[in-house]
Amino acid sequence: MTTLTVLKFNSEGGADNALSIIQGLAKQQLINLHDAAIVTWPTGKKKPKTKELHNLAGIGALGGAFWGMLFGLIFFVPFFGAALGAAVGALTGAMSDVGIDDDFIKSVREQVTEGTSALFLMTSNAVIDKVKEPLKQLDFELIAS
Template sequence: MPQRTLSVWKFSDPEGADTALKMVRQLARINLINMYDAATVYWEQDEKKPRTQQLSSLTGSGALGGSFWGMLFGMVFFTPLVGAAIGATTGASSGALTPVGIGDAFINRVRDGVTPGTSALFILSSDAVVDRIRDIFAGHEAPELIYTNLSAEREATLRDIFGKN
């Protein structure tokens, strides 16, 4: 199994994630990236909280599922109490995700970066041709990249936590 990466591409406007998703899907069609699961976050300037969406067309083999995205987004974008309540309910918390590479530093970096007036594209992928991905953003404002690599063991642990084997 190839090593997978959980990437977060942060954009300086609410529409950036949608535009980037279209470009990344084009790269996936020509096998320059394998996209297993993805979700987007859109945060309008005047809203109190962001809107999130898992890309349901990617569910199936390799997808992490809605419970993973719900917990991650709860820990990142909603109050720490909500994140803790979700963690207690599912038997996982940010501490439980630390062994799979999703620790407080990752969560805080996303929380600090994705704020009102921005958007983010979250992608679980492998085999990315990084130079070609960088090329798709030529002529566009370059997004900030936040990522963590998931070894096969980390991914298996993550799937065990969320019941997706």
């Protein structure tokens, strides 16, 4: 089963560092990394930057449409106002089909703030003890899994 995991880092570069480790673990076949995206919120900026990793091959890769909708719901929709209410409702309904509900969106929105970063991972078949060990060195908070 594929899992969406969100890790929050208290630094702008934390998510990039963690992704490098996860990619190394994937090469060792200790985890299947289907897709990933990084959100970095630089200090002094009004909104975060997103980076989607389209270079990941495989049937499970979600592509930019999924990440774009997800990040739009989490970070940008509140700035658009009520005019998009119906569209937002439809998107939220579609995302809830894959386990992304209002609580998930609210939690990520509240925790990923200026000066932080987050790593969004779609993974499966992790060898938990082998994956946990190299990640222990990183200072992160699990937002969702």
